Amino acid sequence: MSSTLLQVIAGGLLLGAVYALFSSGLTLVWGMMNIINFAHGDFVMIGMYVAFVVWTLFGAGPWVGAPLAMLVLATLGVVVYFALIRSIMKGPMLAQILGTFGLALLLRYSVFWWFGANFSSLPENLVGGTLEFWGLHIQASRLLAGMVALAVTLALHFLLTRTALGSKMLAVAEDDTAAQLMGIRPDTMQAIAWAIAAGATGLAGALIATFFYIVPTVGETLGIVAFVTVSLGGFGSVLGALVAGLLIGVIESLSAYLIGAVYKDMVVYALFLGFLWFRPQGLMGRV
Amino acid sequence: MNVRRIVRLVVCAASVSILLAGSASAQQKTIKIGAILPLSGGAASAGEHTKAAIEVALDIINNAHPEFGNFPLAKNAGLAGLGGAKVEVVFGDSQGSPATGQNQTLRLITEEKVVAVTGSYQSGVTLTTSAIAEKYGIPFVNGESVAANLTERGFKWFFRTTPIASDIAKADYDFLSDMKAQGVKTDSVAIVHDTTEYGVSVANVITNTFKEKGRAIALDIPYAINATDVQGQILQLKEKKPDVVIMIAYTTDAILYQKTMQALDYKPPILMADDSGYSDPSFVKAVGKISQGVLNRSSWSIGPAGSPTALIAEMYKKKTGYDMDDTTGRSMQAFFVLCDAIDRAGSTEPAKIQAALKATDLKPDQLMMGYKGVKFNEKGQNILASSLIIQLQDGEHYVAVWPKGSSDKSPMLPYKGW
Numbered sequence: 001m002s003s004t005l006l007q008v009i010a011g012g013l014l015l016g017a018v019y020a021l022f023s024s025g026l027t028l029v030w031g032m033m034n035i036i037n038f039a040h041g042d043f044v045m046i047g048m049y050v051a052f053v054v055w056t057l058f059g060a061g062p063w064v065g066a067p068l069a070m071l072v073l074a075t076l077g078v079v080v081y082f083a084l085i086r087s088i089m090k091g092p093m094l095a096q097i098l099g100t101f102g103l104a105l106l107l108r109y110s111v112f113w114w115f116g117a118n119f120s121s122l123p124e125n126l127v128g129g130t131l132e133f134w135g136l137h138i139q140a141s142r143l144l145a146g147m148v149a150l151a152v153t154l155a156l157h158f159l160l161t162r163t164a165l166g167s168k169m170l171a172v173a174e175d176d177t178a179a180q181l182m183g184i185r186p187d188t189m190q191a192i193a194w195a196i197a198a199g200a201t202g203l204a205g206a207l208i209a210t211f212f213y214i215v216p217t218v219g220e221t222l223g224i225v226a227f228v229t230v231s232l233g234g235f236g237s238v239l240g241a242l243v244a245g246l247l248i249g250v251i252e253s254l255s256a257y258l259i260g261a262v263y264k265d266m267v268v269y270a271l272f273l274g275f276l277w278f279r280p281q282g283l284m285g286r287v
Numbered sequence: 288m289n290v291r292r293i294v295r296l297v298v299c300a301a302s303v304s305i306l307l308a309g310s311a312s313a314q315q316k317t318i319k320i321g322a323i324l325p326l327s328g329g330a331a332s333a334g335e336h337t338k339a340a341i342e343v344a345l346d347i348i349n350n351a352h353p354e355f356g357n358f359p360l361a362k363n364a365g366l367a368g369l370g371g372a373k374v375e376v377v378f379g380d381s382q383g384s385p386a387t388g389q390n391q392t393l394r395l396i397t398e399e400k401v402v403a404v405t406g407s408y409q410s411g412v413t414l415t416t417s418a419i420a421e422k423y424g425i426p427f428v429n430g431e432s433v434a435a436n437l438t439e440r441g442f443k444w445f446f447r448t449t450p451i452a453s454d455i456a457k458a459d460y461d462f463l464s465d466m467k468a469q470g471v472k473t474d475s476v477a478i479v480h481d482t483t484e485y486g487v488s489v490a491n492v493i494t495n496t497f498k499e500k501g502r503a504i505a506l507d508i509p510y511a512i513n514a515t516d517v518q519g520q521i522l523q524l525k526e527k528k529p530d531v532v533i534m535i536a537y538t539t540d541a542i543l544y545q546k547t548m549q550a551l552d553y554k555p556p557i558l559m560a561d562d563s564g565y566s567d568p569s570f571v572k573a574v575g576k577i578s579q580g581v582l583n584r585s586s587w588s589i590g591p592a593g594s595p596t597a598l599i600a601e602m603y604k605k606k607t608g609y610d611m612d613d614t615t616g617r618s619m620q621a622f623f624v625l626c627d628a629i630d631r632a633g634s635t636e637p638a639k640i641q642a643a644l645k646a647t648d649l650k651p652d653q654l655m656m657g658y659k660g661v662k663f664n665e666k667g668q669n670i671l672a673s674s675l676i677i678q679l680q681d682g683e684h685y686v687a688v689w690p691k692g693s694s695d696k697s698p699m700l701p702y703k704g705w
Contacts, residue, residue, distance in 0.1 A: 004526055007551070011518040109327070117331030119538055121546070121573035124705075130550050139550040211550070213542040213573060217329055221513045221539070256519025261510035262482055264519065 003135045008257045009250060010136055016249020017146035018208060020242040022222060023229040024153055025201035031236025032173045032193040035085060035096055039104035041223020043198055047073055047205020048214045049111060052120055061126045062144070066206040073202025077194040085194065086187070104219065112216040120214040127210050141210035148207055152200055153242040159196075160238065169193055232272055234285020243283055316372040318635055320625065321379060321395035323406035323416045328383035329513055329539050332569050333408055333614060339607045340619040341376055343599065348626055349373045358595040359627045359653050368630040377401055381412050388412040392419040402635040403428065405622050410434030411484035417445045426628075426640045430621025431614050434488035438668040444637075446644050446663050448621045450672035452489045455584055456496035459559060462676045462689050463531060466557070471700055472530045473557065477506035479520060479544070480535035486512075489535050489561055505529055513539050521547045524555065531557040538564040545574040549705055556701040558582065568609040571683065579682040580703040584674045585613035586656040588687050596655050610684070620656045624649065657693070
């Protein structure tokens, strides 16, 4: 019994780390320019397809697929910033919401058109199969994703708080006119923020692809979780997303096992709403 | 109420014939049929496979295919009963949503003027789409939705060719009893199902069928569809150790379950699936290799070379690159049944098609699926539908394993997995 419970918690933590991994990009974009990217789940999906294509064409695992997905998505992030975000940022809130939502559909159905609606999957042993110790079963692919999640979160946090680039980005986020007067170009900073956010999301997608199914509509399923994680963690807080991801993962796993799978979303969302009642800015968000 | 429709039809027919007479080359008449399928959304792969199958059926119906022998509608081009009229299918995308499906059905009936409707894959969607057809008095033939209540609504325009939940539950029960007689342990049964119309109704019917025969379901695990994680469910199963696990899941979750079972090293002694997700060709491609020995139900099996089923399988494979599967086959069969009724009705008038559907009496050799025939009861349910138990023995192809007479392999137990 207790070993099963341990397995549940371990699984929950790994799941949570993955949630955190694909939420960091979303929270970064919000923190930088107050834009909610509704195409976020579809960025993850494209990362998954990059990993899939790399495996199909070259038989290579995430060691090649993940960096490549990061590059592809970073490029896509910059393109999206200059082609879409820069102009809709000047528009009303509704235009921002519909703009990124339109982007989501465009990405989803482009992939749909190209790859078809079929489900795909990477081989289960692409990242070393399942590890067994102390009676626990840990999927190597999830462990890798979890560790990368930790690394990415810490790297982003370090970037924002300890580097000149991070300070410049935060300066633009705070007051872009003042930043401009200090010789910082808001456009460049925001484009970099999009590149980093989308790159991290692509990396997440490529790693998730090693243990999840791949289908053009997968962004819908994953996108919702990212939004919950980010709002629980506090919009704009990278560390908050990590803590929130881990919390949600463990609560989901525990409630699915102890109460029943059908109730797990109810438990998670009830706790989530209850928490927002007391702390609307999230765990580590600014007011 | 019918007078107005008849007037409308007469006006329609008159204007069509005037148009036809006007054009220099007298065009062949075309019969428009609507098909509501999930062409986007989570079940889009199933929808696309069905769409391809209907297109293969159109090829068979609209062009001369003498190689099909006595298979209905194949020999000559078009529908003989309507002077060789060609059949055209207008597709509507339900996105897997009951509300969208309903709107699309309304569009096909009122704008596209289809004379009959087929579809709509998920039982929950068929529930609403068929209600619209009923309201407009348009025949609706369904080939794949198994929720029992669909034919319990007193509808007059709804016909269903597939075996339904109660047939399936009985087949599952009989199969397990047979296995038990052979010394396999089948005492405790667990059901894992989603909370959609389909998942709940099939789970309920299986539970009740087993209960009536004096066997309780030991463990019932419902879950919400499109899960991001199913570890909790697998760990519950792993702890309770049921002898038999019955999975009722669409493709998204089915793939996740199989991946998670492998990750947590869990193999139930007998793993049975209820079609849908586990029959999706892309499920087999994605996780077939780690699902070896999963049992499933099916009414599809390829006959000897040159038989209509073998020809259909070949045409379908050529078009899609995938093997024909049970769900797609059942949908395609429904479409053939509908076209056969229109052909016999010799008319596009809904009431005449309805009457022809009611008079349907197809024999096994006139079908592509392994039913004992197609004959509807007063509720519109095919009383001759039946299914086999199949098994994914090599991880790539399902083969029939039960009942003995109609299968060439015997079941391989316990479940092998990977």
